Amino acid sequence: MAMVAKTLKRLWSLVVGLEVTGKEFFKPWLTVHYPRQQVGNLDTYRGHIELVPRDDNPAIPRCIMCSRCQDICPSRCISIAFHPVENGERTPKPLWLNPGIVSPGSHGAPPAPERIERVLDRFDLNYSLCSLCGLCVQNCPVAAIRFSRHVYFCGTSRQDFSIDLLERMKRGNGTKPHPE
Amino acid sequence: MIPTMLHLLAHPFIRIVIALVLTMAFVGVMGLVLVYAERKVAGFIQRRPGPFEVGPHGILQSLADAGKLVGKQLVRPFDADPFLFWAAPILSLAPVVVCFLPIPFGPTLTGMQINVGLVLILAFSGLNTLALCLAGWGSANKYSLLGSARAVSQSVAYEIPLLLAVLAIAFQSGSLDLTEITLTQRRSVLSWNVWVQPLAFLIFFVSLVAETNRAPFDLPEAESELTAGFHTEYSGMGFGLFFLAEYTYMIVGCAVASCLFLGGWEGPVADGHWWFLAKTFGLLLAMMWFRWTYPRVRFDQLLNVCWKWLIPLGLANLVVTALVIKVVG
Numbered sequence: 169m170a171m172v173a174k175t176l177k178r179l180w181s182l183v184v185g186l187e188v189t190g191k192e193f194f195k196p197w198l199t200v201h202y203p204r205q206q207v208g209n210l211d212t213y214r215g216h217i218e219l220v221p222r223d224d225n226p227a228i229p230r231c232i233m234c235s236r237c238q239d240i241c242p243s244r245c246i247s248i249a250f251h252p253v254e255n256g257e258r259t260p261k262p263l264w265l266n267p268g269i270v271s272p273g274s275h276g277a278p279p280a281p282e283r284i285e286r287v288l289d290r291f292d293l294n295y296s297l298c299s300l301c302g303l304c305v306q307n308c309p310v311a312a313i314r315f316s317r318h319v320y321f322c323g324t325s326r327q328d329f330s331i332d333l334l335e336r337m338k339r340g341n342g343t344k345p346h347p348e
Numbered sequence: 349m350i351p352t353m354l355h356l357l358a359h360p361f362i363r364i365v366i367a368l369v370l371t372m373a374f375v376g377v378m379g380l381v382l383v384y385a386e387r388k389v390a391g392f393i394q395r396r397p398g399p400f401e402v403g404p405h406g407i408l409q410s411l412a413d414a415g416k417l418v419g420k421q422l423v424r425p426f427d428a429d430p431f432l433f434w435a436a437p438i439l440s441l442a443p444v445v446v447c448f449l450p451i452p453f454g455p456t457l458t459g460m461q462i463n464v465g466l467v468l469i470l471a472f473s474g475l476n477t478l479a480l481c482l483a484g485w486g487s488a489n490k491y492s493l494l495g496s497a498r499a500v501s502q503s504v505a506y507e508i509p510l511l512l513a514v515l516a517i518a519f520q521s522g523s524l525d526l527t528e529i530t531l532t533q534r535r536s537v538l539s540w541n542v543w544v545q546p547l548a549f550l551i552f553f554v555s556l557v558a559e560t561n562r563a564p565f566d567l568p569e570a571e572s573e574l575t576a577g578f579h580t581e582y583s584g585m586g587f588g589l590f591f592l593a594e595y596t597y598m599i600v601g602c603a604v605a606s607c608l609f610l611g612g613w614e615g616p617v618a619d620g621h622w623w624f625l626a627k628t629f630g631l632l633l634a635m636m637w638f639r640w641t642y643p644r645v646r647f648d649q650l651l652n653v654c655w656k657w658l659i660p661l662g663l664a665n666l667v668v669t670a671l672v673i674k675v676v677g
Contacts, residue, residue, distance in 0.1 A: 175657075182642070189393045189641040198395040 215316035219337040230312035237304035245297035249290040295329040367459030371448040383410040420584030432486030437589035440479035443472040454621035466524040477503040487581040495577025499568035505654040506558040512662030513552035530612030542609040556601040564642035602631035
């Protein structure tokens with residue numbers, strides 16, 4: 169008798185299961201229907217890094233070209249090119265910092281202010297190497313790098329993941345529609 | 349000229365050929381519809397849209413999948429037995445077409461009305477087990493072999509309660525002809541056999557789910573344990589035929605269930621094949637609902653349900669039915 173009661177109870181649990189899935193069937197979808205909808209809350213999303221513009225001029229990055237990010241990057245995916253400007257005149261050839269050599273002073277205090285002004289030419293990110301560790305973001309002395317909210321980032325070739333972040337920043341860091 | 353042609357069309361052989369051709373078309377279309385329905389049901393139960401991109405609301409998705417399956421290369425493992433390996437998918441689908449012949453879709457819409465229709469269906473649907481066995485043996489793959497061993501023991505076990513449930517109905521109606529069994533339930537909805545024989549209906553439906561290797565009894569192709577069971581090594585249309593056969597056996601089973609228990613083409617307002625199709629579709633949707641509700645059972649549980657519950661209950665039901673018929677009739 170007890171066995172029959174137990175069996176009936178278990179059979180009833182099957183009905184309960186059907187009731188649960190039957191109710192779920194008629195409820196609205198929970199998934200984000202990607203090409204037609206996009207996910208909303210991206211505050212905690214770590215996209216590829218992007219440059220932060222100056223507060224007073226959105227066309228100029230905060231970056232002071234100290235190259236700490238380039239030195240600390242374990243994947244060597246950042247390369248920076250800049251011009252020193254002396255007395256208002258640019259030297260003809262851009263200076264590329266050698267990523268193989270850790271520049272002196274880059275792991276201590278922020279670099280001493282120099283007489284030579286620098287103008288950033290390129291801030292290249294090879295995103296296919298990046299592991300999103302965030303060391304560059306943590307170690308930037310002027311908070312010039314942050315993670316983007318670029319969720320729907322896709323490409324069809326390796327070159328699509330080599331990004332000039334300076335140019336991207338000038339285009340509004342993805343807030344404006346792409347010119348293409 | 350025209351009377352001669354009509355006379356020719358009325359010939360039983362021509363009728364069977366026409367019925368077989370129509371059945372093939374029906375099977376193909378229903379395969380596409382059911383795959384789509386299955387995926388939509390799965391999606392809705394899991395609160396997602398299911399297939400959506402091919403055609404409006406993804407309605408052409410299964411057509412695209414069928415095209416993909418037809419286009420794929422047929423690969424045979426090096427050690428596999430070529431004859432058995434390729435015979436298995438054909439043997440899986442071919443007999444099921446015959447199973448449609450004695451099913452009465454409407455009052456006159458029957459391929460071949462014979463007095464042993466039920467036996468014919470049970471005999472030909474049993475061949476599927478042989479096909480799964482050949483597929484498992486011929487693939488030279490341990491997953492396939494395990495899958496087919498499971499398929500055989502499961503089919504052998506569940507055929508017994510299935511037959512016991514069918515037998516109770518056959519006792520009651522005194523016929524093995526599906527048309528006649530349908531006609532015995534024609535008075536009203538309350539004279540459907542499901543009200544007279546609820547236990548037999550339950551046993552029949554559970555055994556049907558197990559016989560068609562559907563979840564929660566899909567152990568022959570348990571993907572978490574056996575990659576894909578008996579059809580692990582099949583690609584393209586080899587797999588496609590197994591897939592189509594599985595859905596076709598589902599249709600046959602649900603069609604027989606609606607004949608035996610739900611009054612076939614008989615319905616409250618207007619009799620006809622739409623009632624038959626509606627009942628069959630209802631049962632098919634219930635099978636999909638089960639699939640996306642219950643987790644897969646363990647193999648000992650599967651056999652325990654059969655040998656310890658369904659067969660004793662089926663026998664008891666049969667004895668009671670026989671006694672009642674003896675006393676009342």
